[in-house]
Amino acid sequence: MIIEAEQLSRNFTVAEAGEGRGWNRLRRRSRTIHAVRDVSFTVERGEAVGYIGANGAGKSTTIKMLTGILVPSSGRVTVCGLQPVPQRQALARKIGVVFGQRSQLWWDLPLQDSFPILGAMHRQPESRWRPRFSELSEQMGLGPFLTSPVRQLSLGQRMRGEVAAALLHRPELVILDEPTIGLDMISKESLRRFLDFERREHGTTLLLTTHDMSDVQRLCQRILVVDDGVIAFDGPLTGLSEVAEARRTMVIDFVAPLDGAGLVLPPGAEHLGAEAEGIRHRIAFDPRLLSAAALLAAVSTSAEVADLSLHEPDIEDLVRQLYTSAR
Amino acid sequence: MNAYWELTKSSFRRHSTYRLAAVSGAFTNSVFGLIRASLLLSAISTAGGSIGGYSAVEAATYVWLGQALLTPLGLFGSAEIAERVKSGDIAVDLTRSVNLTASYWAQDLGRAAFDVLPRGLPPLVIGAIVTGLSLPTTAGPYALGFISIIAAMTLNFLGFFIINLLAFWVVEIRGYWMLYLVLMNLLSGFLVPVSWFPQWMLDFARATPFPSMLQTPVDILAGRTDVVESLALVGTQLLWLAVLLTGAHLMVRFGSRKLVVQGG
Incomplete structure (x- = not known):
């Protein structure tokens, strides 16, 4: 074993400015932050x-x-x-x-x-x-x-x-x-x-x-x-x-405004909403079921696409998902 | 040992890349030397030819030696370590497999070695031309002077190192830094020779490491002290070296345990 951590913890004491006005502001309070709590791993x-x-x-x-x-x-x-x-x-x-x-x-x-x-x-x-x-x-x-x-x-x-x-x-x-x-x-x-x-x-x-x-x-x-x-x-x-279940999001700008209901979406994709009076649409999709290319091809059949961007799930979402699934 | 030698060499090279800074520094040192020498010389001529055992040429020699040694001895110091504690970059230094104090000293030695020629020589040359210098004609004072210079450079390094290390405990070291500079400028014999102080101040100065940081090498190099006195002065330097080294060692030891590395 090259690393062995057992019940590792680290607290920090943080001084905060007092609340309120006048002299109260000078009264400092300290707060303890538990940055790492009982972490064990090898x-x-x-x-x-x-x-x-x-x-x-x-x-x-x-x-x-x-x-x-x-x-x-x-x-x-x-x-x-x-x-x-x-x-x-x-x-x-x-x-x-x-x-x-x-x-x-x-x-x-x-x-x-x-x-x-x-x-x-x-x-x-x-x-x-x-x-x-x-x-x-x-x-x-x-x-x-x-x-x-x-x-x-x-x-x-x-x-x-x-x-x-x-x-x-x-x-x-x-x-x-x-x-x-x-x-x-x-x-x-x-x-x-x-x-x-x-x-x-x-x-x-x-x-x-x-x-x-x-x-x-x-x-x-x-x-x-x-x-x-x-x-x-x-x-x-x-x-x-x-x-992998965490969905990617494709943001598509159409040339002309479009009603979300008019979009033809393949299985695995979900319309999240429209902005800018129907020009910009957000579509979530599961990358295991559907590739970005396939989604784009499907969407292109309904209207002319002017621009698009892809958004990966952020780590905060992943952590939240892992956390709930681990419990 | 090899690692510290590499650090010394690299520091010499680093400083040698800033040649323009060295030239302008030498110019400043020389101009201030002229100002200081003319002030002291006019004081001495008003006093009737000598003050506190310094004749005109001896006082001028004291000024020019001081100006020449000022930068190599590191009397200006550096706040680099305090800044690294503040930014959290000290983490990098602490994850190296070398002693923190020794590695910074080795780098300061490289800096000092580089500063000797471009910063030390010009004030001496100008002094020799303008006022004349009174320097010893035997080899002894130069040999002991060399040892004394290394000791003084190390003392200056340790003094500033200790002030820098305060950053482990306080967020802002500027106040301590200023206090240290004021005390050091006065008590090291940089402004006027320590022997000109009134007795009470002389006693106070001698109870501090400051005279060992500048006055001692200047006196030895100028040949103002005989062999026995010079050896005693170098002994005093070594004593202060032991004291400051112990202090620095303890501060690194306890400070790095207390350290909260700032930032991610």
Whole structure:
């Protein structure tokens, strides 16, 4: 077992401005927030686990406790056989961490200059980290921007650099906090492909938090869903059949106003409503029964389509659905 | 050890990319040197040739050495760590497999090493031309001066590091920062030599690490102290080093336990 969390909890005390007027406003009250409550789970070596939940659900708090930068309020946690907080430096040599919104690279140095420092920090001789660096650089296509200062890289380029930096020392476990946030489709896909390859090739354990369901579908066999600080679902990806039930929504603008009743809809589709005096219509459909293309073709027979957009179910809805189905 | 050496080298390179900043900094240092030297020299000539054991050329040497060492010794400090605590980026530093204090010191050493030439040399050259310098002619003071400079640079680093670490406990460190700067500017002997202070203030200054941060290396390099005095001064520096290092170590230890990393 590479991660073992037992009854892990973390509370925060938040000071709030007092209510009312005058002096009352200066009277501060404190409130306790239970960011993570009695969370227990284990992760086996070589697993790829998606840790998902809405904003403020407790994902990042858990990650911080796993990496040893936040002391749990109660409970026990072991990562790679070490206790994260007291053995933080030793743990850092066994794991790789990517914080999607922070950088571990040296901002004003060329990208390639970060790697000798990281290699030395992990106490690896050049003969060990250099070949690995070449391998990562090739797989992630870092070549064209290795000599550019990190501050001049695009987000997609920097993220590839960040992931290479986290994997340089061949960690047993890689923890990624929102690795694809803000990336375009192509960058997301190449990052996922690389992480998947890394896990298959080297047996690296992956734990990632994300807002993007496609990350989970492409990378993880197992998901942990956290909601309001507790684990709402822990199971294999096939348990996500409920998620697949979550309907997509197609928003169609017609050339001329149209009465919703006049639309011919195939089975699996449902008319949700019309806006803009009948120009814009919202149609929900079940992707297992009906493809977007088939729906569009069917709708096009009733009227001329001017524009359309597709909306994926958001993670809050998915979590709610998983939560109710798990009970 | 290797990791800290890499950090020192990388920091030297990082600072060397800002050449224009170094040039304008050297210009500022030199202009302020001229102002300070002319003030002190006019005071000395009014007083009749010397004040507190400083002749005109000795006072000028004190000013120019101070101006030259100002930046390399890091008397301006940096609020980088406090900012990283505030933004939550300190999380990245804490997930690295190196000691926090040592890694930041190594980077400051690289910065200091870079600053020596572009920031240290110009004020000395200008001083030598404009007022003349009174420097020792034996190697001893320079050798001890070098050790004293490393110690003073480390003390300055630790002083500001400790102020930065207060960010673990308070949201805004600006007040502490200002108080520290005022005390340090005065008591380090940056404005006037410490030996010019009235006795009570001299006693107070000597009970703090501040004179070890600037006055000591300036005095040793100017040859104002003999070997025994110089060794005693370096000993005092090392003593303060042990005190501040212990303080910083405890603050990192307890502060990082208390830390709530801000942001997602």
